[in-house]
Amino acid sequence: MALKLPPQHNLQHSSTITADSQVHHGHPAQPRGILRWLLTTNHKEIGSLYLIFSLTMFFIGGIFALVVRAELFQPGLQLVNPEFFNQMTTMHGLIMVFAAVMPAFTGLANWMIPLQIGAPDMALPRLNNFSFWLLPVAFTLLLSTLLMPGGGPNFGWTFYAPLSTTYAPPSTTFFILAIHIAGISSILGAINIIATILNMRAPGMRLMDMPLFVWTWLITAFLLIAVMPVLAGVITMMLMDINFGTNFFNAAGGGDPVLFQHLFWFFGHPEVYIMILPAFGIVSAIIPTFARKPLFGYASMVYATASIALLSFLVWAHHMFVVGLPLVAELFFMYSTMLIAVPTGVKVFNWVTTLFRGSISFESPMLFSLAFVVLFTIGGFSGLMLAIAPADFQYHDTYFVVAHFHYVLVPGAVFAIMAGVYYWLPKWTGHYPNERLAQWHFWFSIVGVNLTFFPMHFAGLAGMPRRIPDYALQFADFNFISSIGAFFFGASQLLFVLVVVLCVRGGKKAPAKAWEGAEDLEWTVPSPAPLHTFETPPNFHRSSH
């Protein structure tokens, strides 16, 4: 049949470049201005879009958190009414989980996975663009619920039924639809990442040769594809209960509100590993670089990551110890949860052993990574405390839980993202970030994080409930410190923006191999990485992991 190619396509598949040449033939002039970003199929541009989106949402979610902390600065109700307080806790959680942390990791994956495996781009470039542009649609819709009659979602980011069905504001339907769009984005993004990793590696690169960031993302993408559809299912049931009179979460009709919790946490527990496994990968790249030693126990890192992922499907009800589970379920979920400490311990051991007798230097990526190892481990230990079912009866729904998951998410996931940004900024922009400012950012952040979240352990153990806008007088000092710390931490993140902006605009020029001890393939292409890299697959030579 007669063929007509769409006008925007060109036969760039035949272009070849030599390894160090930056001259490309056969690429058309890029659309300029906003269209460049709307229509791009380039993994680097889409990666940048993800990262900019994530940073924007990090500040929006952060402002919500500061509203919460401002209200909790002292006992009594001062600034906002309780209804709005509830909307702030809910939106803070939703935005940080779905719009800040997850897109940040996807952005890093977009930028770095093709560079680390020697691929010309992501496997499905148009799908990649689609995955990104769903996010602004989803979160514009989600944020708009705050302006709707009856206010935005106010039932906590876990949106337990019947709070989120029978007693929910009218905007809940929009919240459900927004999460549907975000979920489609995550699933398609994950499919793309798996296809890229499994199919686009440079010739000679076996799975066990891949950098750990690639490995952890492969496993994360599997988790995403396995559990995001379950989230879609459970919010669909909510939508039906709210709008079509079904009784999924209503015991009067034979359903069960606890069913909601099972389905939600079947998604929710793998979800929290989705937010930490890529962080493991980043830290596993940075620590060997700045310790100038190969990573200790590469294979055990891979197996530990896979074990954590598999176990994550078997532990969900440890979020539900007080809901009235049968004893056998309490025991099963308690022991299976504790089992996760084993592969996690393997990881921490490997990072520490990598440092042992290393030739360590303390640039900003390394500082954030070392803080990650220490502070994430604190979060891990408090998680182990929460895993003990009888002890959890006391801790459940207190600030101890809030302290626990913020330790694994802020100095865990967020610090790892920032470490990764500082580590790869020379590759993205061609300039080193301003080291002095970055170090100030680090020290401010680590002081802010611990001021904010460490007192929450004590407040929680003393019995302060979470998600309540007022509290008894004896918690006043802890909350005073937490609120000061939160504003300090929030303000110091402006330094991060400053460093990134300065680095994009200029700075000390970075060579292709920006860090002395860095080994992976991304350091073989020029800095800044040209728009198209590895159009001819590189020859991969196995290094000693």
Next chain:
Amino acid sequence: MSGGSYYVPATSRWPVLCSLALGVMMIGLGIKLVYDTGLHLAFIGVIGIVAVMWLWFRDVVIESQGGLYDAQMDRSFRWGMGWFVFSEVMFFAAFFGALFYVRMFAIPWLGGEGSKGVAALLWPDFVAHWPLINPPDSSISGPQQVFSPWQLPLVNTLILITSSITLTIAHEALKEGYRKACRNWLTGTVLLGVCFIIIQGVEYYEAYAHYGITLEAGIFGATFFILTGFHGVHVIVGTLILATILVRIQKGHFAHENHFGFEASCWYWHFVDVVWVGLFIFVYVL
């Protein structure tokens, strides 16, 4: 792994338009559900999605026919489609999980079974049974009766299983180069899909008109309609996909040794078929 012939499209306007259309559809749907207006907005969104997907797939077909795709690209499509089907499996798993949880735990506990007797105190007179004809609270009326699996559901089971067989024959015919046979067997598959949809429509009518099985009819109605409903939507989509493939066969697309578009549709159809077998067993028979 290939030697640098991987096709990377320069730019595309379809993805961003598709997300815009999806957003319009969702906003329209939300306004419809909450404020009972704005359905036209949802329709505009749906039309937009269909139009954009048409154009997007058209580009892919043209590129494929133009020989721009190498073997590595073919593998990307295979991985992509395979994991997409897996995500669909997990979507249905949520609903099957809900059904099993309700039948194995929630309803027996409401009826007083087990050591955690709190649920049993809510409606002391409730007796656990399945299908749940009498929900615990009298304000909710259950179905009057449920379908016998050995009538329409059995017919539909046979139809879908037959359609999987006819589709496989069509695929084998394509591989062997018998394009006409392929077209005929594929036509048969599409017709069987249409039959299934019609019969399912009849069953839904019966459910509402004579059996009292409605969305509001307790947990039985809820699980029945969410499982069969989403399955039905997938059959409709699958039938449309196969119809599109049929048109492409007519146009002479698909080489006998390289036709992943055809295979992907087969994967999707077989998946829909397997889900139905699960439905038949756990929703209708057991």
